Amino acid sequence: MNDTRARLSKCFAAVFPDLTEEDIVRASISSVGGWDSLASVTLLSALEEEFALQIDPEELEHLVSFDLILDYLQHEHQLS
Amino acid sequence: MTLVDALTLVSKNPKPTGADTVAVTLACGFTPLHLQTFLSAELRLRFPAHHVQVATGLYDDIPGTLRDACHQRLDAVAVILEWSDLDARLGIRRLGGWSPEHADSILDHVATRLAELGRLVERVSQTSPLVMSLPTLPLPPLFSAAGWQTSANEARLRAAVWAFAAEVAASPRVRIISDAMLSLMSPSTERLSVKGTWLSGFPYKTSHAARLAELLAGAIQNPQPKKGLITDLDDTLWRGIVGDDGARNVTWDLDHQSQGHGVYQQFLNTLAEEGVLVAVASKNEPRIVDEVFSREDVILSRERVFPLVVNWASKAQSVSRVLELWNVTADAVVFVDDNPTELAEVKEAHPGIECLRFPHDADAIYQLLVQLRDLFGRNAVSNEDMIRRASLRARAIAVEADGDAEGFSESLLEHADAELTLDFEKDPADARALALLNKTNQFNLNGKRMTERAWADFLADRRTFLLTVGYKDRFGPLGKIAVAGGRIADDAVQIDFWVMSCRAFARRIEHQCLRALFERFPGRPIAFDFVETQRNAPLARFLIDISRSTPVPGLRVTAESFEATCPRLFHRVAIREETGI
Numbered sequence: 001m002n003d004t005r006a007r008l009s010k011c012f013a014a015v016f017p018d019l020t021e022e023d024i025v026r027a028s029i030s031s032v033g034g035w036d037s038l039a040s041v042t043l044l045s046a047l048e049e050e051f052a053l054q055i056d057p058e059e060l061e062h063l064v065s066f067d068l069i070l071d072y073l074q075h076e077h078q079l080s
Numbered sequence: 081m082t083l084v085d086a087l088t089l090v091s092k093n094p095k096p097t098g099a100d101t102v103a104v105t106l107a108c109g110f111t112p113l114h115l116q117t118f119l120s121a122e123l124r125l126r127f128p129a130h131h132v133q134v135a136t137g138l139y140d141d142i143p144g145t146l147r148d149a150c151h152q153r154l155d156a157v158a159v160i161l162e163w164s165d166l167d168a169r170l171g172i173r174r175l176g177g178w179s180p181e182h183a184d185s186i187l188d189h190v191a192t193r194l195a196e197l198g199r200l201v202e203r204v205s206q207t208s209p210l211v212m213s214l215p216t217l218p219l220p221p222l223f224s225a226a227g228w229q230t231s232a233n234e235a236r237l238r239a240a241v242w243a244f245a246a247e248v249a250a251s252p253r254v255r256i257i258s259d260a261m262l263s264l265m266s267p268s269t270e271r272l273s274v275k276g277t278w279l280s281g282f283p284y285k286t287s288h289a290a291r292l293a294e295l296l297a298g299a300i301q302n303p304q305p306k307k308g309l310i311t312d313l314d315d316t317l318w319r320g321i322v323g324d325d326g327a328r329n330v331t332w333d334l335d336h337q338s339q340g341h342g343v344y345q346q347f348l349n350t351l352a353e354e355g356v357l358v359a360v361a362s363k364n365e366p367r368i369v370d371e372v373f374s375r376e377d378v379i380l381s382r383e384r385v386f387p388l389v390v391n392w393a394s395k396a397q398s399v400s401r402v403l404e405l406w407n408v409t410a411d412a413v414v415f416v417d418d419n420p421t422e423l424a425e426v427k428e429a430h431p432g433i434e435c436l437r438f439p440h441d442a443d444a445i446y447q448l449l450v451q452l453r454d455l456f457g458r459n460a461v462s463n464e465d466m467i468r469r470a471s472l473r474a475r476a477i478a479v480e481a482d483g484d485a486e487g488f489s490e491s492l493l494e495h496a497d498a499e500l501t502l503d504f505e506k507d508p509a510d511a512r513a514l515a516l517l518n519k520t521n522q523f524n525l526n527g528k529r530m531t532e533r534a535w536a537d538f539l540a541d542r543r544t545f546l547l548t549v550g551y552k553d554r555f556g557p558l559g560k561i562a563v564a565g566g567r568i569a570d571d572a573v574q575i576d577f578w579v580m581s582c583r584a585f586a587r588r589i590e591h592q593c594l595r596a597l598f599e600r601f602p603g604r605p606i607a608f609d610f611v612e613t614q615r616n617a618p619l620a621r622f623l624i625d626i627s628r629s630t631p632v633p634g635l636r637v638t639a640e641s642f643e644a645t646c647p648r649l650f651h652r653v654a655i656r657e658e659t660g661i
Contacts, residue, residue: 010084011084013088014084014085014087014088015087017091037280038113042087045083045276049083050084057275
């Protein structure tokens with residue numbers, strides 16, 4: 001597992017402590033019951049702190065699954 | 081602490097189990113979001129065995145949250161004030177206008193809101209301790225002055241807030257977060273999150289929320305201050321080696337670039353006046369040390385220091401002697417010395433003691449004083465604090481005169497002219513009883529501690545009783561030195577907690593307490609909720625003496641068997657009955 005993926009998993013595990021490792025990699029706003037607007041903001045803050053970056057709030061509406069966020073980090077912020 | 085760390089800690093919160101809950105209400109006008117998370121996490125660190133519950137109120141309604149809190153008994157209420165809570169026009173989420181003509185109206189509204197909050201803070205603090213932070217975020221650029229200038233309106237706003245703070249901070253149950261400490265931990269430019277304010281209504285950068293929560297949790301925990309400080313002399317209390325340089329040539333002033341030692345002496349004087357025990361442990365000739373303390377320019381006066389242990393024994397032995405005379409445990413004491421070897425030796429002999437090195441660098445000396453202030457900090461100086469030093473000194477002199485370190489002789493007890501006040505009043509305003517319970521180790525029935533909330537619950541329970549004990553004799557007053565509490569069961573008087581200050585040992589006060597309980601609740605045995613701890617051997621020995629058996633949980637003693645073992649008691653006893661039942 002690469003570094004970005006592992007660190008992203010750590011953020012998900014902190015924000016959604018009830019998810020298993022398998023749940024996390026498949027997580028999306030439609031599959032996780034507790035993923036509401038406050039959870040989105042918490043996840044955004046955790047990501048900004050973990051990866052030392054700023055995320056435009058407008059991106060939030062697109063960052064709705066583990067895979068999409070991983071893709072965003074790898075391509076928009078060149079994290080491997 | 082990072083947000084991920086905090087979330088992880090909070091997710092491991094133990095399940096609620098009644099008395100083991102730390103219940104806090106967080107009153108803030110914004111979305112509490114990460115501040116609630118960080119506060120919960122910091123409380124988890126400080127109360128690892130407890131379930132932590134941080135409840136919040138409605139958005140933008142601090143007064144409503146405080147009104148609700150008035151009807152609850154909580155471990156603490158944390159109030160987070162920001163400018164926008166005092167007038168929404170002082171924030172950036174509402175567009176109420178920043179016209180110059182609004183300035184007077186804003187000032188009037190802030191004054192009205194602060195007056196309302198002051199009344200609510202007073203009401204809440206009657207049922208729960210309250211911690212509060214004053215506005216931490218910058219004022220928005222609404223006034224006409226440039227950012228490098230403080231306008232008259234800004235000064236008026238800040239003056240109103242500080243006047244409010246001065247008023248509410250006078251209550252011993254209100255603790256205001258230090259603005260200066262917060263500035264050190266969280267620079268003002270790293271606090272406001274404009275994005276967060278507009279996105280979610282949470283105005284703090286994550287790092288600011290973390291640091292503010294850390295300070296709030298510390299204020300909620302309100303740790304017990306240390307009781308005593310033992311200091312070295314050479315290159316610590318003064319610059320120089322008095323044995324080599326002579327009593328006239330050690331210094332503590334600006335002229336000799338040794339002002340740090342003078343400020344340290346001044347600080348120790350202050351601690352002593354606040355009731356902290358101050359002693360000296362030094363390898364020196366007593367005669368030459370006496371010469372220094374007789375100098376007219378000495379700042380720490382000889383009378384403030386007790387005992388002065390000056391000899392050629394090891395520092396560890398000297399510290400042991402001080403602890404013996406004070407009759408306090410090492411973990412309540414700080415030892416200051418410039419020599420790292422001496423510090424290490426003392427630490428090895430007394431692992432619980434806090435050892436601090438007196439530095440040579442001027443800035444480091446100042447930081448040492450700041451650190452000491454934190455270790456000895458208390459909300460207010462009480463009468464009990466003021467008499468502690470005098471009473472310990474009198475006790476030590478009496479023990480030395482009597483030549484019996486274990487206890488006073490029959491003759492000394494008989495002629496001590498001792499007077500006990502046994503008070504059955506349950507007084508919620510008396511903070512001393514709870515403080516005694518929470519810091520006493522040796523004469524302690526079971527090591528049980530109570531939060532302020534649990535204490536208030538105990539006092540409010542009509543089935544419980546409380547006994548607090550005051551003592552004085554011809555050597556001086558000891559103040560309130562013991563507290564016992566429990567409940568009346570069908571077949572016994574159940575004692576749930578019982579502590580007595582080590583300053584009061586060997587005076588048979590514990591016997592008088594039991595006699596008073598047998599007389600107050602006649603016909604019932606006393607059942608002790610005894611639990612052996614690492615430190616409560618003195619109480620265990622007492623129970624062995626009166627029961628002639630090894631103490632066990634639930635040990636029962638009857639009045640008849642107690643009187644058969646009770647030695648002669650010489651105290652005059654005054655009893656204050658409980659009122660309000």
